[in-house]
Amino acid sequence: MPCTDNHEDLSTCAHEEKSEYSIPMRPAATFLKNSVLTLARLSPFYLSRPHFLSVLYRLYYRLSESESNDGLYLKEGEQGLTSELEDFQNCVRKALTGIHESQLARRANSIAQKIERNRGLGNVGSLPTFWIIELADISPQRVRTPSPSFLDMLRFASHIRLLFRDSNTFTPVATEILDKASLFGCPWSAIIDATRCDEEMIAALLAWHPGEIIIDLSRAARSERDFHEALRRMETFKSRASFPRISWRLFLDRTTLWALEQLASREIPERWRTLHLYLARAYTPEEVSRSLFFSRRLVRELISAFQKSLVSKGWQILFGKPDRPEERQRQAERAFGTVHVRATGSYAPCVGNGGSDDLLSAWDSLEWKEYRRKVCVEGPFFDCPDCEISGSQDVFSVPYLLAAYERGVPSQEYIDAVRCEIDAIEDVSDAREINALVRDYEHKHAHVRLASYPHRMYIEVTDECNLRCPMCTQTVLSGPRRRISLETFSAVKPLLRYVELLHFTGCGETFLHPQILDMLEAVPHDQCKVRIITNGLLLDEATSRRLVELGLQDLWISLDATDAPTFQKIRGSKLFHRVLDNVRTLSRIRRELGSTFPRIALNFVAQRSNIEQLPAFVKLAHELGADAVNVGFLQVYTRALL
Structure with missing residues (x-):
């Protein structure tokens, strides 16, 4: 009863009101x-x-x-x-x-x-804590304005990393940044190209007391002379007790892989034995030819062997995904708060091509909100060698190593370069594996211009047929019948090493082609699965024996009936028993030669005139020695089939 009068029972009123106040206020x-x-x-x-x-x-x-x-x-x-x-x-x-x-x-x-x-927030009130600054063309005016200036914002930094990529001299901007870092008590480190790291550069760095210097050996490793010269220069600083911690960085491709063995053979001071390894990414067609993507198995083995060799000598090797929860947490925190100051003076996340000339506009941009949110959900999903973040993606994957795929469909020149490298792989199983990786990625992302080769091939060697089944497209074909030549078939032979299934099919009878056995002999049966669909009329003993000797995997024989009248109605032929005899002969030859191939399957196109025979058809297939029954549904090509 509702509480509308002061004379109502208060206990009843309280009972009725209880549900309203039981929820949060x-x-x-x-x-x-x-x-x-x-x-x-x-x-x-x-x-x-x-x-x-x-x-x-x-x-x-x-x-x-x-x-x-x-x-x-x-x-x-x-x-x-x-x-x-x-x-x-x-x-x-x-x-x-x-x-x-x-x-x-x-x-x-x-x-x-x-x-x-x-809490997984992309929109934030906090400011960047890890600063990666490329020192090249940034002008002093850029870092001083607008308010709050670039330099003023460094007071929020927990770490500053300077990148000396194309310069071996201190710029005025570098001096101003390090002056602020010193004033704010912010630790900093530097990444220097080994080919540009001379005594003057090292002396300038030491004057500002860096926490770590990372020497990038990647460019030097492309030349044996430059590589040994870079190591020789660094070895002159061995005796300096005040020298900071030294780490090495190396991007691996076909031209730099050898440097791992050289490092393992050098006498490096104990405090310098940290190596950051990365697989070089291919953004251009020229870089594709150097990529290790096409030698994945060999590279895994080599890196594993060199890691064991270096670790046994006291080296710390940092490569691939972090395996400790606390390290993954630390990397996620760093990715969330990182800003990358490009050489042009623009600001951007570690990953992506976006950016803005204004720090706060970039930090609060839509791209950055989505980026931070994704980091919260997935953790680091990318690899950034500049801030030493190792992401969740497979470093041997297509989008990682063939990096142009990250940006959509690559150029035709890039695709041609990838295809050329796939063709150059000698081992068939390796070539097929690499092709499958590229193909799966392209299909998953709906690319229409492909570098990969097909993994299935359907060949109609002729459109001639010795039957006129009413449910077949032969009933609607017109014009002269055709056959492909042996030369045409030979043209596709180089692709067969990538093909998992080669299917001889179509609206014609495959064994009407006079050179079909020659084509089958050209196929690598041990590398790809070969299947033939036939009506079985031409499977004489000699042909059957040759098919068994070649190692044909699958032979599908269209039968559709269990008796001669039904067979004649569906397939237009009175030779029902010839087909049965041919199947028995093929089964016998398989037993004589001790083979289980080809696997025999009898095809049954279900329709009104034969559907009741399906149970008997399965029994007949067993009696003939067939291995399987394929049941399909009638496809209506003409009104007569309705």
């Missing part, structure tokens, strides 16, 4: 959430203190989550990807940028970033 949650947001707006001081930031951010997240039925993950809206937390995150951003003491700024930013990453 959304108005109260909304009020508390708005109060937290108001506090954040009016008093940024609280968000600038790590403890208060942690409490308020988590509280606001929980209150917003209790209001939302769909969760707080990224949603697609008119303004792109948005978040229920966006207002609060703007307050977090404003508070963080107002912190000028570097240690406090890093700590508060780290807390905000950890909350955002653990």
Whole structure:
């Protein structure tokens, strides 16, 4: 009974109202959430203190989550990807940028970033923590403006990595960056091309006390002279006790693989025995010819052997996916907070070609939101040698090594280069494996221009036939009948090493071709499965014996009936018993030669005139020595078949 009068029993009223107040009190949650947001707006001081930031951010997240039925993950809206937390995150951003003491700024930013990453948020209030900076053409003006400037934002960095790729001298920008890193107490490291690493460069680096110097041997390893010269220069610093930790980096392809053995034979100081190995990626047709993708099995064995050799001498080898949970967690955190400053001065994630000339515009862009969200869901899904992130993808896969596939269908020149390398593989099983990997990737991504070769081939050697079955396309064919020549068949023979199934079929009778046995002799039966469909009328003893000797895998014989009248009605022939005799002969020859091939299957096209014979057909197949029965449905080509 509803409570409409003050004289109603209060216990009854309470009982009826109980269900309403048993659910979370959304108005109260909304009020508390708005109060937290108001506090954040009016008093940024609280968000600038790590403890208060942690409490308020988590509280606001929980209150917003209790209001939302769909969760707080990224949603697609008119303004792109948005978040229920966006207002609060703007307050977090404003508070963080107002912190000028570097240690406090890093700590508060780290807390905000950890909350955002653990909750899978792509839209963030935190700022980048790992900076990778390419030093080449970045102008001093670029790093000083706009406000907050590039240099000012370094106070949030937990690590800075400088890339000296095409320069062996310190630029004014490098000096300014390291001056700020020193002021903010931020650790830094450098990656230097070994061919450009001379004594002057090393002296300049040591003046700024780097935590680590990574020497990239990839370019030097393309020349034996350059490689040994680079190692000789570095060995002159062995005696320096204050020298920082040295690591080596090597991108492996056909021209640099030999360097692993050379490293294993050198006397390297113990504190320098860390090697970062990566498989070189092929973005251009020229790089395809150097790729190790086409020697996957050999490369795996070689890398494994060299790893064991180097590890036995005290080396630490970093290659492939991290196998420890804590390492995967660390890499996911680094990927979430990384910004890559390109040589042009633009900002971008570690992966992708996007970017912007303004740091905050790039950091808050749609591409970056999707990128961070994906990192939260999958963990690192890419490999970045500059920040030492090892992703989840297989480093021997098509899109990893044949990197142009990542960007869609490659150019025809690139495809031709891939096909040329597949053709050059001598071992048939290896060639088929590589072709299958490329083919599966192309098919999965619906490519229409393919580098891979077909794995199935259907050949109609003739459209002539000695029967006129009413359900066959022979009834609608017109014009002269044709046969392919032996020369035409020979033209496709090079493709057969990639073919898993070669099927002689069509609307003609295969054994009417006078050279069919010559074609079968040219087929590598031990490498690909060969199947023939026939009506069985021409399977005399000599032909059957030759098929068994060749090792033909499958022979499918179209029979469709268990008695002569039905056979004549369906197949237009009175030679029912000849076909039965031919099947018996083939079975006998198989037994005499001690073979199980070809596997014999009898075909049965189910239709009104024979469907009741199907159980007897299976029994007949067994009596004839067949191995299987194939049942198909009638395809209607003409009105008479209805």
